Amino acid sequence: MAELKLPVSEDEIRALHVGDAVELTGRMITGRDAAHKWLIEAFREDVAPYLKDTVIYQCGPVVRKNPDGSYVFVAAGPTTSIREEPYEADVMCRYGLRGVIGKGGMGPKTLAGLERCGGVYFHAVGGAAQVLAHAVKKVERVFMLEEFGVPEALWVIDVARFPVMVTMDSHGRSLHDEVDAASREKLKELLALEA
């Protein structure tokens, strides 16, 4: 599997295509429902450097706090992405994000955002919380922990060989749209059999 280092350039991101399996290494940040809304309500100066040229991981982890105050990711798979559809393209273009990691794919607004601002949608395996938590080598810091709680906080993490698949690219292709269309055709065929 090809390795992709974070932070990542726009050219490297535009070189990726649907169907590519890659492993990510470097710094990324987590964010889900509360975080996306918060990032759009105002430009968050303190978090912005942690979003630039990296990816946001849509994940609500299980986290353990060590006696010395540091944190460890105990379980950390992706959450369903489509809930961030109203926000993601705006967050991405505004903060200079180069991609999203989630599950289930996203809609036309995000797909257009990926093309316009040079981003990619990485699909992590939903539910693979252990494999993915083991790829998290270090928790650097956390934003909004008190306000949002553990799953919704923005965790800045260092990862190594974090396995993902490109399912939406910056060239307007979405594997999710293609599978959806093919399965609808098959459904028509199955239901017509008895009609």
Add this chain to the structure above:
Amino acid sequence: MRSHDRYTEVFLEMLQRASTQLPDDVVAALRRGRDLEEDGSLAQKALDTILMNVDLAREQTAPICQDTGTPVVWVHHPVGVSTRLIENSMIEAVQRATARQYLRPNAVHTLTGKNTGTGSGAGIPSLHFQEWDHPEVEVRLILKGGGSENVGSQHKLPDNRLGAGRDLEGVRRVVLDALVQAQGKGCAPGTLGICIGGDRVSGYEESKRQLLRRLEDTNPIPELARLEERIFREGNELGIGPMGFGGKTTLLGVKIGTLDRLPACYFVTISYMCWAGRRAGVSISEGGDVTWLS
């Protein structure tokens, strides 16, 4: 002795097992799916990651999935056993399992958005009680994650759009359509728990209770057994595949139950269980001895 402390201890172990050890029948179904997929395909890669994850969770006694779900619990108890005692013990067990990171703090106040932090909250865990004639207390549960819960659905027949009448053929039509709507979003390959009949409340409960069944069991009602088999086969022909990446493994199982209905109503209720079909069961004797159930 079936005391508060004994129940809590047993329930804590049950929650730990459910969250960290995927049942053997589910693992076997995932392995079969993996071998069916094309070498090098995204579908096969996804199933390889899933199987690696299942092993890792078991070895490390850590949650298979970070969304440890809602514990949905069914209790059978003899006459004279306090259901409140069992409920309070389960709540405490959920809190202790959360403190030990077997469960994620998963209860959020709906109006304030504040996480209770304890794992328990209004309606969480969810318990259902039924008295029976046996001396044992039998407790079975599933951990039902949010992603899969969001793709569950309830349909009323007839449905003209799908040409679905009030019969098993109509049920087949709405279920296959619902599966296409869900795509991979419920963390395919999943298991469908289905209730035909009942009302809008009881239908959902029964559809979830069906998820306690082992994947390889056979429905004792022949026409439901045939329908389960057919929806399983056709659902996998849809090509949605693991995670919706495309592929041959869209479903791990289909389980159908029925409840009686009002003459005017014909509901079909579908609960989607993700590939991490986490369930556990235990039988507790009068003396407090425990037998684990599969």
